[in-house]
Amino acid sequence: MPCQVVKVADVARPFITELKTKVATLPSPPLLLAFLANDDPAARKYAEWTAKTCADTGLRFKLVECPRTELEDRIVAANANADVHGIMVYYPVFGGTQDGYIQNTVSHRKDVEGLCHKYRYNMYHNIRFLDAEKTEKCIVPCTPLALVKILEHVGVYNRVLEEGDRLHGRTVTIVNRSEVVGRPLAALLANDGAKVYSVDVDGIMELHRGTGLKLRKHEVFETKITLREALAASDVVITGVPSPSYKIDTAQLKDGVVAVNFSTAKNFSDDITEKASIYVPSVGKVTVAMLERNLLRLHEYLVKNQGRG
Amino acid sequence: MPCQVVKVADVARPFITELKTKVATLPSPPLLLAFLANDDPAARKYAEWTAKTCADTGLRFKLVECPRTELEDRIVAANANADVHGIMVYYPVFGGTQDGYIQNTVSHRKDVEGLCHKYRYNMYHNIRFLDAEKTEKCIVPCTPLALVKILEHVGVYNRVLEEGDRLHGRTVTIVNRSEVVGRPLAALLANDGAKVYSVDVDGIMELHRGTGLKLRKHEVFETKITLREALAASDVVITGVPSPSYKIDTAQLKDGVVAVNFSTAKNFSDDITEKASIYVPSVGKVTVAMLERNLLRLHEYLVKNQGRG
Structure with missing residues (x-):
């Protein structure tokens, strides 16, 4: 079978090695x-991992385990605690828009x-740095960023092109438009x-920077394209x-497609290796x-700005 | 019947009069x-009204009518347009957490x-001003603010007490815990x-500043109290x-209760006037x-800060 099935540990390894080297040089390790x-x-389980x-x-x-009624005050305290360098929360807590507030x-x-508004806004608006210098x-949400790194690893990003334009010419379908992964990922790739093509149960949206990448950031368009057409057009x-019952129909995919699944369920059938060039x-x-x-990264900025302050 | 049924136009009138007087003194009227x-x-319909x-x-x-795909860029442009003094959006647009982003x-x-995080955070944390001076x-969301003004109008706020403590001794049940009205209102009153007592389908939460108002801001507690008990205890x-089918059981209310309905449906039965002292x-x-x-208010701040800048 010519299809390459990518072991994700192979993608992670060089990052982990680099991280270990950096951590070793620090006077004390950052605290999450x-x-x-x-x-x-x-x-x-994710916390243990x-x-x-x-x-x-x-x-x-x-x-830190705490009742949800205390969560907000604990976060406020952690924001102010100089010994804390990173904060994360396991969602859902209250569910819905109240979690957006958290x-x-x-x-x-x-x-x-990378879930606060500042980072989201900068990501959607293709603003890559926090400072003018x-x-x-900017911090990018972990799973979308992981998917970018995987696409770089498997050669979907073309290094011959300028950084920031390296997906020019690629068509990508993303089946998921959650605020945590699908929508940010669509914006990053566009x-x-x-x-x-960003697909969810309500329909398909199209995102791109225009012909010849004439726009500085992507725009979003409603489209009448069907999933079948989107899949047929996608590299x-x-x-x-x-959902374990949701499967992409392998027959509808382009021959040599790069297929990546980030769901805990398997959204591609076993015959994907007969059609894909790369399967993650x-x-x-x-x-x-x-x-x-x-x-x-946040630790580095905190230390730098402490020195300044 | 001794129950006073409050005409909401009577509550609004002095505010409208005051607003008209203020607007008349301005060189040009603010733009929303x-x-x-x-x-x-x-x-x-709400827009026409x-x-x-x-x-x-x-x-x-x-x-401004526009496709939802253009909304974000239009808002960004309006933020930067000095001739615009206020911005509002009719929700839902995308629904769910994406609207929180907007x-x-x-x-x-x-x-x-008053729906952006800064105002929400300040409201929940009982921070009433934007500046140290x-x-x-701070801007407070319109419907919760309207409910505060109504409670002031009908004498639930006790003017003998210090501003900021005028509900000390009152027990209030709010049946709705939406992020737009119920939850902010519960925080404001607490x-x-x-x-x-903040009630929704998932249960009841209790909010208060502790015995003798010893806390600077409210805290939130899970409670096992039933709706029946909460209603019996509430002034x-x-x-x-x-939902037109949802009705509060009048028999469960305290005699002389102040009953206020902000739903478009009637959540109190017609016999409410036999038990309530005041019905809105x-x-x-x-x-x-x-x-x-x-x-x-925003117009005033914008003009003031323009002068400064």
């Missing part, structure tokens, strides 16, 4: 505070997940030059449908590496 | 830009609805000294359940007056 204020067993990975990399990780309560200086890169298909069945390990990478 | 990016007939009220008060109102894209300097009051019951069947007109009041 993770708030668990729900009783979701999946969140607890993050703890293990952080220990392995040499980072400090502290899980996300914005985390200071952008400690937001390892371009010394502080800002990097791709033509993106890359990325799926994140959290999961992304989790790269996500945690990106979480750690974001923590190191 | 309202974005309609959905095809909800209720939103259109707002246009009429603004015209009557002497304020400028402009309805709310935060409106500059707090022009957010007449206390010259700029911050003003009330003990609040004020405020409802906002958007609707709040809409006060909400629009508060929207205008917020606009005037």
